[in-house]
Amino acid sequence: MKKLSLLAGAVLALLVLPARAQSGAALLQKAEALDRANQFEAAQTAYNQASRAFAKAGDLNGQQKALGELAALDERLADQLLKSAGAPPAPAPAVPVRAVAPARAGVAAPVRPVAPAAGPAGDATQPLAGSVAGGRPVGLFFMSRYLMALHSLEKATYYFTPGGQVFVNPTGFSASSLASLPAGQRGSYTQAGSKLTVRWASGQTEDSAVEPQASTFGWSMGLFLAVRPFASAQQLVGSFEGGNSVSLGGGSTAVVSGLAFRPDGTYTRTGTSSISTGTDADGTAHAGASGTCTGRWSLNGWLLTLTSAQGQTIRGVAYPIETDDKTGQLTRFYYGSMAYKRL
Structure with a gap:
């Protein structure tokens, strides 16, 4: 009887977890259908709902896909607004492509x-590539977050230093460049368990649970993707x-x-x-x-x-x-x- 109860619990867990993920998948399908029908505002809302559903289910890959589709829609909306405004x-x-003639015998082919x-050297200091080690972000991350009030997808660069500092949209990585950022774009961060807290130099504090995966993490309604240089x-x-x-x-x-x-x-x-x-x-x-x-x-x-x-x-x-x-x-x-x- 005990074994049967454990088996039933395991089956129930398998049924419940996919149901959460399916809600995100269903919302994503709905958003894509609205997108194809040119119902862009409704599609924006559905993509955002799908992103939230995936995040709640701990499916950051699904969330990344939903936000990627939202970014593509954002670009098309910009085109549409420009056309409507005349x-x-x-x-x-x-980019012109020059044809290269085949090499003749004994003649070296031209080199492109x-x-x-x-x-130019610019800033000699180079940041670390992004990584999520032990659930803690370090290095450079690409952040995307849907702003419902503005019907827009926010995109930004976050730099988490190993020493516990955080910078948003840095223009360079020297000490002087980072220090010159506005107070609302620089601060310090600490992490206790799954909670990450940022204390901005402006005096504001932002905290939220971290939802880490191999190369991404969710925090404060945003998706953070670890990035590397070219x-x-x-x-x-x-x-x-x-x-x-x-x-x-x-x-x-x-x-x-x-x-x-x-x-x-x-x-x-x-x-x-x-x-x-x-x-x-x-x-x-x-x-x-x-x-x-x-x-x-x-x-x-x-x-x-x-x-x-x-x-x-x-x-x-x-x-x-x-x-x-x-x-x-x-x-x-x-x-x-x-x-x-x-x-």
């Missing part, structure tokens, strides 16, 4: 130029596009950015932005702009530097966040508060 779209940057492996600058060669959108009340803001990196170290960057504001019951005010610039690019560790033809330099943290399982090709990377997808 903003002139910037042409997608193209290789993307620059390193640029293995080679060559990974970035190609054309990419990213977009962010925010909706609040009757207004919306959308930004779409395109980046094309060439093997010879040159780049083209395109950008389009739009602001739509509800003025009254009869109409809506729109404003938008677009532009293109060219220059040279370089990668040094975690830092990607763009130097325009006019000599203006933009340097930011960049890293891969997704690669093709079959080919190993980079498909998504993060740079300048935006996730870019290969075209």
Whole structure:
């Protein structure tokens, strides 16, 4: 009788646990159906519900998939908002591919130029790659979190140092660069059991349970993915596009950015932005702009530097966040508060 009771309990556990995961899977299917039907706001809500359901069930892989779909929808929404506002779209940057003639007997084949492996030194200090050791995060992480009030997917870089400090969206990793971050983006963190507490320099405290897996963890309604630097600058060669959108009340803001990196170290960057504001019951005010610039690019560790033809330099943290399982090709990377997808 005792053995029968134990068996029944084991079967019940097997039935209950998948039921939680299935709720996330069912919500994900619902979101994808709404997405295909172009019911974007409803799809956003369903993707967020799926993400929460997966998180509650401890399925961070499912949560990552739901947030990935939400990020892709965010990019399409940005495109849609730009079109509805009548903003002139910037042409997608193209990377010209030169044909290479077959090598003749006794003649060496021409060598394609290789993307620059390193640029200006910038910050000599390099952070650790992200890891979750013993349930404790250390190193660099890509964070994504859906903001229901803004109908937007928040994306950010978190740097957890081994010494117990945390920084959000650092622009460099030297002591001076980290210290110059706003007080709300730097602080200290402690962990007691499964609870991680951050005390920001602004005086605010944020705490939540940590839900760790091999290379990800959930905390404060966000999903944190451990990231590593690019293995080679060559990974970035190609054309990419990213977009962010925010909706609040009757207004919306959308930004779409395109980046094309060439093997010879040159780049083209395109950008389009739009602001739509509800003025009254009869109409809506729109404003938008677009532009293109060219220059040279370089990668040094975690830092990607763009130097325009006019000599203006933009340097930011960049890293891969997704690669093709079959080919190993980079498909998504993060740079300048935006996730870019290969075209």
